[in-house]
Amino acid sequence: MSRHIKVYKFPVPYTHNSQYKELMQLAGRIYSKTVSIIKKTHKRKGFWLSINTTQKYILRWAQDIPLHSQTKQALVEKYFEALKGYFKARKTNSDLKPPFRTPKYFVVIWKNQAVRLLKDGTLRLSMGNGRNPLYVLTTLPQGVDIRRVELVYDRKQDQYFFSVAVAFESKTEQLGNKVAGVDLGVIHPIVASTEDQTILYNGGELNAKLQYRNKKHAEFQRKLSKKKPGSRRYRKLVKAKRMFLKKTQNQINDILHKYTTHLVGWCLSQGIGTIAVGDLRGIRDRVDYNSTANQKIHQWLFRKVSDLIKAKAETVGVKVVFARESYTSQTCPVCGAKHKTSTRNFKCPDCGFMGHRDAVGAFNIIKKYTGESLVVGSLAYPVGVRYSSHLCCPVSMWSPWKPTIEWARTS
Ligand SMILES: [Zn+2]
Numbered sequence: 001m002s003r004h005i006k007v008y009k010f011p012v013p014y015t016h017n018s019q020y021k022e023l024m025q026l027a028g029r030i031y032s033k034t035v036s037i038i039k040k041t042h043k044r045k046g047f048w049l050s051i052n053t054t055q056k057y058i059l060r061w062a063q064d065i066p067l068h069s070q071t072k073q074a075l076v077e078k079y080f081e082a083l084k085g086y087f088k089a090r091k092t093n094s095d096l097k098p099p100f101r102t103p104k105y106f107v108v109i110w111k112n113q114a115v116r117l118l119k120d121g122t123l124r125l126s127m128g129n130g131r132n133p134l135y136v137l138t139t140l141p142q143g144v145d146i147r148r149v150e151l152v153y154d155r156k157q158d159q160y161f162f163s164v165a166v167a168f169e170s171k172t173e174q175l176g177n178k179v180a181g182v183d184l185g186v187i188h189p190i191v192a193s194t195e196d197q198t199i200l201y202n203g204g205e206l207n208a209k210l211q212y213r214n215k216k217h218a219e220f221q222r223k224l225s226k227k228k229p230g231s232r233r234y235r236k237l238v239k240a241k242r243m244f245l246k247k248t249q250n251q252i253n254d255i256l257h258k259y260t261t262h263l264v265g266w267c268l269s270q271g272i273g274t275i276a277v278g279d280l281r282g283i284r285d286r287v288d289y290n291s292t293a294n295q296k297i298h299q300w301l302f303r304k305v306s307d308l309i310k311a312k313a314e315t316v317g318v319k320v321v322f323a324r325e326s327y328t329s330q331t332c333p334v335c336g337a338k339h340k341t342s343t344r345n346f347k348c349p350d351c352g353f354m355g356h357r358d359a360v361g362a363f364n365i366i367k368k369y370t371g372e373s374l375v376v377g378s379l380a381y382p383v384g385v386r387y388s389s390h391l392c393c394p395v396s397m398w399s400p401w402k403p404t405i406e407w408a409r410t411s
Contacts, residue, residue: 176271181365
């Protein structure tokens, strides 16, 4: 069993901004006090205080500050993490200065014992004995293992968030023994194959979104270059550009999330225990890029998709491996003959293997991973999946909240 942490962010209404600002200021005072006593001791006496001594001192010093005592301790811990990073980095860079910055505002931290999830999804954050707790509306279901809650501020959006870290147990015991090869591409962002099944994810919507974003972005840059920096019109345009990018990014993420969730559900329904993802370095050679900007976007996309697949698959006990060898979509997966095709079907002139052109890459990944040549019989025609805003996971009820899925074993 290994555990992994997923972080959920819940924005809070603007009307509460001043209250949260005050809280972050209180945290800033405690953090800055921690910095200053450690700095002072080091300067006067030449040694670094221990974390226990500092925590005791801070708890006494800050007893009237209306925050939970664990919050205060967590702030001291946060500083010691920064200090530890400094000691480590100092080994290679002796000019480095210690982290002695004293911020006015700081992240407010609630450790698990100060957090309770009520039945309706409201988080109850304790502020310490005798003080009113803080209530935050969330969509978290009952029974999740909340490790930590943080109040953070996003300067760009002028928005406060509660970020909630939830722990999940990953299953190391595998559910199935089949292997799926996953090929990431441009026309089809994801193609997955087992020995007898193939699933193709349509890239139309995604590519349209990416192209539209590029076009609009260039348009914004062109308009901005004609305005005087700092002027009212310039600032307005910058704001509009930021809003636009945020919106399209959300749309793109939605597609990627729906596709990867669908893929993991499909793997479960097929009894697949291992997903082999093709090495991303190989992609460069197989895709015609018409610009370096395009290349960058696709590299980002491949990285993002493979990260999502890995994170989601591992929550449900499907292993993900990266085939660290180049593969190609022009090699026959059965006999290894090279063959370029211009139609949708790949037909090997040497051995007669026939299959969908886009599935050949995924077959070759399985072959690379298992080290065996495939004995491919009659291939089922690939299943195509097209994005829609209602696209669901093929295995019903699969959700990150239900990482243990008994029913998957029988299907
Ligand atoms: Zn062949």
